Amino acid sequence: MSVSTPLVFRPSFAQRAMAVLLFAGSWMVGVRALAQISERLPLLRASLKVAAAAGEPTWSFWVAVIAAIGAVVVGSLLLVGTLLGVLLVEGSQVLVDDLGLSVEHNALPAPLARRLGSGRLLWKQVSRMERSGLFFFVVRGGGDPARREGASREIPDPVLRFLLVDQLERLVTMILERSPNLKHE
The missing domain is CATH 1.10.287 (Helix Hairpins)
Known part of the structure; x- marks a missing residue:
């Protein structure tokens, strides 16, 4: 691969x-x-x-x-x-590759960046994508059914947040196309 x-x-x-x-x-x-x-x-x-x-x-x-x-x-x-x-x-950037989606907030200290939505999700982990308030776009994890069954002690999937990106429509389309467990509400 x-x-x-x-x-x-x-x-x-x-x-x-x-x-x-x-x-x-x-x-x-x-x-x-x-x-x-x-x-x-x-x-x-x-x-x-x-x-x-x-x-x-x-x-x-x-x-x-x-x-x-x-x-x-x-x-x-x-x-x-x-x-x-x-x-x-x-300092924000969203990285998309064959395996998943990653959000980085490079201008912030690591603990604050994680709290504000920095992290990585595999495509099969993406469960929801939504707009939070006026500012943030949110991608939530928890979509992998195999992982949810044995998730009693595992670390929960991160919640990815980002403000603005150029070509936002292209990014949203890629997330919709590549996420097999994405639920539409």
Whole structure:
């Protein structure tokens, strides 16, 4: 049995450039918002002290301070999410060969890459292919009936996830054609 060279599916230059532009734009907006919040916090603090000295209610100032801190926390999480998205797009590749399908996330540390869908499945192990949320394409294992019978102690099949690849239609068609245990729902 001869094994041919695997096909490699990666995001196109335009898809990678769009991810980098979204990343850079979100960081610019986030830094600008953080600068505006940090400029206004001393004014809020002074207004809070004046209102407290005058005996007026200060709950509206506390709400503004808590909202500003909440905005910084949510913005920070979004910025980390955009960084993760760029690393997923930039370092991802899907390899297809005669034996199966492999997804690699090279820009991420190995434990995080495995958690986000890096791994390998043989064609007979592929049981489902679906779209997860707005972003990920998911290929699930567990399709090999012979392996399922004796799978009491075996490691479960990985769940492969990838974001974008060039020629996505071709990749999906190859998965559909080569997976004998793929279930259509």
